[in-house]
Amino acid sequence: xxxxxxxxxxGFTEQNKARTMANTAQASSPSRLVEINLDEASIGAHxxxxxxxxxxxxxxxxxxxxxxxxxxxxxxxxxxxAIAEQRLAFAVTAGDAEExxxxxxxxxxxxxxxxxxxxxxxxxxxxxxxxxxxSRIEALDMGRRALHDxxxxxxxxxxxxxxxxxxxxxxxxxxxxxxxxxxx
Numbered sequence: 001x002x003x004x005x006x007x008x009x010x011g012f013t014e015q016n017k018a019r020t021m022a023n024t025a026q027a028s029s030p031s032r033l034v035e036i037n038l039d040e041a042s043i044g045a046h047x048x049x050x051x052x053x054x055x056x057x058x059x060x061x062x063x064x065x066x067x068x069x070x071x072x073x074x075x076x077x078x079x080x081x082a083i084a085e086q087r088l089a090f091a092v093t094a095g096d097a098e099e100x101x102x103x104x105x106x107x108x109x110x111x112x113x114x115x116x117x118x119x120x121x122x123x124x125x126x127x128x129x130x131x132x133x134x135s136r137i138e139a140l141d142m143g144r145r146a147l148h149d150x151x152x153x154x155x156x157x158x159x160x161x162x163x164x165x166x167x168x169x170x171x172x173x174x175x176x177x178x179x180x181x182x183x184x
Contacts, residue, residue, distance in 0.1 A: 029066075029076075030076055031067065031075055032065050032066060032067055032075060032076050032077070033065050033067045033075075033077050033079050033169075034062070034076040034077065034078065035078040036058045036061060036062060036078075036079045036080075036081065036176075037079070037081070038054065038058075038080075038081050038082070039080060039082030039083075050179070054176070056179075057172065057175045057176040057178075057179045061169070061176060064169075065168070065172065066164075066165055066166040066169050067165050068164040068165070069094065069101070069102055069162070069163060069164075070161050070164060071102070073094045073101050073102065074094060074095065076094075077092050078092070078093040079092055079093075081176070081180070083108070083180065086108055086109075087107055087108060088106040088108055088111075089103060089104070089105050089106075090103065090106070090159075090163075091103045102162070104159065104162050111151065111154060111155075111177065114151045114154060115151065115177070115178055117147050118144065118147040118151060118178060121144045121147055122144055124140050125137070125140040125143075125144055148171060148174060148175070149171070151174040151177070151178070152167060152170040152171040152173070152174045153170070154174075155173055156170045
């Protein structure tokens with residue numbers, strides 16, 4: 001029997017060790033996104049701040065996710081996200097393939113209200129941080145989280161039968177969807 005010893009930095013908690021090991025195991029899983037690209041032509045011009053938010057959303061999504069095509073096509077997957085004719089387009093490439101094996105077009109209309117409300121609450125939240133009492137900040141944060149949950153559930157519903165994903169992945173994809181709409 002071979003035993004592999006892992007040396008951890010001093011101060012590394014058991015929780016940090018468990019998370020690192022889980023991320024390492026997940027990185028080798030075929031049921032995950034390993035690359036995400038945005039179609040810059042369809043998304044349009046944006047400020048450096050918006051670009052930063054989009055990069056952070058992509059980084060967070062790639063860091064930890066569960067994503068699997070509903071037809072059983074094995075991954076890992078690459079995802080190209082575009083907006084075409086008022087629709088959100090997901091082009092999914094599996095493994096080492098060059099061409100997408102699946103493309104899903106989702107109407108943006110069902111997302112409009114929740115994205116708009118999410119931006120309004122986020123704006124109020126960031127303003128409240130400056131001067132409002134903690135109770136007001138907590139209430140706005142709860143509203144922000146509830147809208148984020150609503151958007152992620154809607155994304156799961158719209159991709160039902162096409163893509164299987166866990167709730168944290170759908171939340172991160174919803175964050176990216178919001179970052180695509182954010183004008184700065």
